[in-house]
Amino acid sequence: MMLMSDQPVPVRPGRKRSEESRLAILTAAFELAAELGYAGLTIEGIATRSGAGKQTIYRWWPSKADVLLDALATKADLYVPVPDKETYAADLREFLIASFALGRKQPVVDVLRALMAQTQIDAEFGERFRVVFLQRRRNALSIILNRAHARGELPPDASPETIADIVFGTIWYRLLATDRPLDEQLANELVTVVARPRPKPDSSSHGNLT
Amino acid sequence: MMLMSDQPVPVRPGRKRSEESRLAILTAAFELAAELGYAGLTIEGIATRSGAGKQTIYRWWPSKADVLLDALATKADLYVPVPDKETYAADLREFLIASFALGRKQPVVDVLRALMAQTQIDAEFGERFRVVFLQRRRNALSIILNRAHARGELPPDASPETIADIVFGTIWYRLLATDRPLDEQLANELVTVVARPRPKPDSSSHGNLT
DNA sequence: ACAAATCGAACCGGTACGTATCGATTCAGT
DNA sequence: ACTGAATCGATACGTACCGGTTCGATTTGT
Numbered sequence: 001m002m003l004m005s006d007q008p009v010p011v012r013p014g015r016k017r018s019e020e021s022r023l024a025i026l027t028a029a030f031e032l033a034a035e036l037g038y039a040g041l042t043i044e045g046i047a048t049r050s051g052a053g054k055q056t057i058y059r060w061w062p063s064k065a066d067v068l069l070d071a072l073a074t075k076a077d078l079y080v081p082v083p084d085k086e087t088y089a090a091d092l093r094e095f096l097i098a099s100f101a102l103g104r105k106q107p108v109v110d111v112l113r114a115l116m117a118q119t120q121i122d123a124e125f126g127e128r129f130r131v132v133f134l135q136r137r138r139n140a141l142s143i144i145l146n147r148a149h150a151r152g153e154l155p156p157d158a159s160p161e162t163i164a165d166i167v168f169g170t171i172w173y174r175l176l177a178t179d180r181p182l183d184e185q186l187a188n189e190l191v192t193v194v195a196r197p198r199p200k201p202d203s204s205s206h207g208n209l210t
Numbered sequence: 211m212m213l214m215s216d217q218p219v220p221v222r223p224g225r226k227r228s229e230e231s232r233l234a235i236l237t238a239a240f241e242l243a244a245e246l247g248y249a250g251l252t253i254e255g256i257a258t259r260s261g262a263g264k265q266t267i268y269r270w271w272p273s274k275a276d277v278l279l280d281a282l283a284t285k286a287d288l289y290v291p292v293p294d295k296e297t298y299a300a301d302l303r304e305f306l307i308a309s310f311a312l313g314r315k316q317p318v319v320d321v322l323r324a325l326m327a328q329t330q331i332d333a334e335f336g337e338r339f340r341v342v343f344l345q346r347r348r349n350a351l352s353i354i355l356n357r358a359h360a361r362g363e364l365p366p367d368a369s370p371e372t373i374a375d376i377v378f379g380t381i382w383y384r385l386l387a388t389d390r391p392l393d394e395q396l397a398n399e400l401v402t403v404v405a406r407p408r409p410k411p412d413s414s415s416h417g418n419l420t
Numbered sequence: 421a422c423a424a425a426t427c428g429a430a431c432c433g434g435t436a437c438g439t440a441t442c443g444a445t446t447c448a449g450t
Numbered sequence: 451a452c453t454g455a456a457t458c459g460a461t462a463c464g465t466a467c468c469g470g471t472t473c474g475a476t477t478t479g480t
Binding site: 037038039113114116117118119120121122130134157158159161162165166168169170171172173174176177178180185186189190192193194196 | 326396403
Binding site for chain 2: 424425426427429430
């Protein structure tokens with residue numbers, strides 16, 4: 001949220017921004033995107049559905065993609081906690097499972113795909129999308145990776161940056177380019193490939209010297 | 211190419227399709243996409259630049275994205291050979307290096323990003339994009355993976371399908387969502403993570419009962 | 421010679437965009 | 451209480467592009 005509305009000093013004369021309209025616009029945009037698809041989404045449609053005027057939308061958001069980005073942030077269920085378990089592998093697996101749960105909500109996925117698409121077409125929006133969404137998810141993973149590094153659990157195969165690219169890349173690729181789901185198997189495989197837990201419970205177990 | 215023009219028997223009277231117009235349209239589309247970006251690309255612009263009529267374009271392609279997809283296929287420099295070296299890791303590395311070379315041609319990358327974007331917005335085009343482009347690249351990698359599997363070199367960490375998702379996912383993610391380049395370091399890291407070259411091709415690991 | 425299918429060019433209708441403007445409303449400062 | 455500023459919903463307007471049609475001219479195969 002607050003893409004534009006960084007009211008540095010809310011001591012301004014005049015009518016206040018209508019929170020009611022704002023919410024009505026965001027939910028209307030999200031609903032319409034789910035119903036009609038991003039291609040069928042239109043500013044005028046959002047205005048009609050929300051009962052707001054077109055100008056009210058243009059006043060606060062530079063594009064329909066920004067409305068959707070804002071609507072996404074308003075969806076509180078996007079929150080993914082950063083787990084803190086015993087091992088790097090367990091943390092990563094938990095993170096993936098929680099993320100995949102979001103990735104199964106079809107409207108959310110549809111919006112995400114649309115925003116990623118718009119990112120390719122509109123560079124300025126893309127910058128906002130990266131900062132507001134992608135970077136946040138990446139930071140969450142970074143916490144896990146840093147903790148693993150501090151514990152000496154991080155395999156030296158790849159830099160943390162690349163690890164993040166691999167993890168998010170795989171997720172996004174499934175969403176954008178395939179019909180395969182984000183399921184538990186993928187989580188397990190990713191953990192195995194990237195975190196490489198000592199999967200043999202028989203041999204050298206808990207000694208965390210790699 | 212030949213998205214529509216699968217004329218099984220060209221025994222039709224009348225004027226033949228102009229190969230000259232076809233090429234002019236494809237190159238004009240590619241150039242304009244590079245110059246103006248996908249958002250600035252328009253059918254009418256392509257018609258003007260190529261000297262063709264709008265109707266000629268609409269007659270042969272269902273959308274501007276399909277024109278670009280066709281133009282991409284016409285670009286012969288998209289060919290990536292399937293290497294056949296001694297080891298799985300070497301094959302994969304070669305494949306990545308060659309692919310990354312394409313990924314550094316800015317116009318090609320721009321077009322690829324636009325097509326992936328359109329895939330998110332237009333499902334029918336997306337299907338064509340997957341078949342004509344994505345699947346082909348994937349098949350090339352599959353050859354490498356199958357060979358590795360036959361040699362018993364494939365780590366059981368993840369299924370070949372997932373391996374492909376990881377490899378292409380990471381590449382696409384860098385193109386779509388980051389400013390990081392497709393460089394040799396990424397190739398090395400990906401090979402290490404995914405192919406995990408055995409430092410010791412020794413004892414236990416070969417008896418992989420699938 | 422004839423028919424068929426193409427070509428480039430010029431139109432039309434529709435849709436959405438983005439801007440501008442209106443009267444009404446709400447709020448801060450005086 | 452009054453004034454000015456900023457908001458609101460709403461409407462109107464010009465622009466751009468799309469998808470489609472029609473036209474005459476040209477090319478090609480029967």
